[in-house]
Amino acid sequence: MSAISRPISKYVIIVAGGSGSRMQSAVPKQFLLLNGKPVLMHTVEAFFNSASHPQIIIVLPAAYQSYWEQLCTDYDFSIPHQLVKGGETRFHSVKNGLDAIAEDSNVLVAVHDAVRPLPGEAIVNECYKHAAEKGNAITAVKSRDSVRQLKNGVSISLLRDEIFLVQTPQTFQIEQLRKAYNQPFNEGFTDDASVVEAAGFPISIIEGSYRNIKITFPEDIAIAERFLKGL
Numbered sequence: 001m002s003a004i005s006r007p008i009s010k011y012v013i014i015v016a017g018g019s020g021s022r023m024q025s026a027v028p029k030q031f032l033l034l035n036g037k038p039v040l041m042h043t044v045e046a047f048f049n050s051a052s053h054p055q056i057i058i059v060l061p062a063a064y065q066s067y068w069e070q071l072c073t074d075y076d077f078s079i080p081h082q083l084v085k086g087g088e089t090r091f092h093s094v095k096n097g098l099d100a101i102a103e104d105s106n107v108l109v110a111v112h113d114a115v116r117p118l119p120g121e122a123i124v125n126e127c128y129k130h131a132a133e134k135g136n137a138i139t140a141v142k143s144r145d146s147v148r149q150l151k152n153g154v155s156i157s158l159l160r161d162e163i164f165l166v167q168t169p170q171t172f173q174i175e176q177l178r179k180a181y182n183q184p185f186n187e188g189f190t191d192d193a194s195v196v197e198a199a200g201f202p203i204s205i206i207e208g209s210y211r212n213i214k215i216t217f218p219e220d221i222a223i224a225e226r227f228l229k230g231l
Contacts, residue, residue, distance in 0.1 A: 009107045010054035010128055012047045012169065013097035016040055016114030017061060017086045028064065029215050030114040035228050037075050039215055040068070042117035042228075047110075048079045050124040054110065056081040057100055059093045091189050095181045098174075107174040108132060111192045115215040116168055118227055123209055127171040130206050136172040138193045139208035140164035166191060167208040176201050 016030040030040040040058070047054055060068055062085050071077070084100050087093040094111055101107065108128050112119065123139055130137035143163040149156045170192045172180075177192070180199035189195045193203050211227050213220055 008128075008132055009104060010052050010110075011057060011101055011107065012054045012110040012112055013057045013059060013094060014040070014043055014047075014112050014114050015059050015086075015090060015093050015097070016064075017059065017090060017093050031064075031067070031071065032215070032221060034117060034215075034221055035225055037077075038071055039117050039224075040114050041071075041075065041077050043112065043114050043119075044077075044079050044081060046117065046119050046121070047112070047124060050121045052125050052128045054108075054128070057084055057097045058082070058114070059084045059086050059097045061086040089185065091181075091185050091195065094192060094195075098177055098181055101174065105175055108171060109174050109177055110169040110171040111177075112169040113214060116212055117215070117224060118209075119167075119169055119212050120209050123206075123212065124169060126206060127169050130204065131171040131173060134204040135176055135201060136170070136193070136196060136204050137206045138170045138203055139167040139212070140205050141167065141208045141210055141212075144210075164205060166193065167212050167214075168192075172196060 031038045034042055044056055047056060056079070058081050060083060065083055082100060084097050087096050098109065101109065108131050110127055127137040127139065141164065143160050143165055147158045147160055147163045149158055172192070176196050180196040183195065183199060186198065197203050213223060215221060215224060
């Protein structure tokens with residue numbers, strides 16, 4: 001897809017549908033405290049404070065929207081954002097977020113996990129820039145470990161330099177996303193890149209960051225706190 005002309009409207013859809021099961025917590029992990037405030041607030045701030053300054057859409061399960069609004073009051077959190085109801089799966093949640101964006105072809109949309117509070121400003125800005133030029137930008141890092149594939153009981157060594165660990169944000173020209181999310185849901189959709197690829201668009205990878213961790217297990221909170229302190 002060719003580069004699109006400026007000015008370009010920018011959005012980020014922050015998907016916050018996770019539960020606290022692997023964190024052994026009754027509170028969904030996007031609401032756990034990180035350096036004294038909920039993880040989701042750090043994530044929102046990362047995009048709001050970037051030079052890209054996108055409009056922010058947060059996709060939350062309906063059952064947690066009033067809880068989030070109360071947290072915003074409790075923590076005096078006033079960054080403008082739009083709340084959208086989450087769907088049955090991540091695919092449906094992203095689709096709901098996309099439907100909240102007005103029809104306009106001159107738009108870039110980043111999709112980001114709510115529980116990745118440290119994407120880094122340079123990466124956020126580069127994602128929008130690269131997607132404007134190439135159609136999309138998928139952040140990923142190379143595997144630091146040796147990788148093996150187990151298939152039909154047989155273990156096969158893979159070339160580490162050819163293995164990328166995919167992160168978010170994943171950023172797209174909106175026409176790609178709209179076409180992709182008009183497809184029927186498929187269990188093989190693991191992220192937005194896989195949905196867009198299934199719609200026939202080539203995927204463009206850009207360098208992510210090993211600090212852009214996903215809060216999944218209890219120890220991840222401690223790691224993220226060290227990164228926030230610059231350690």
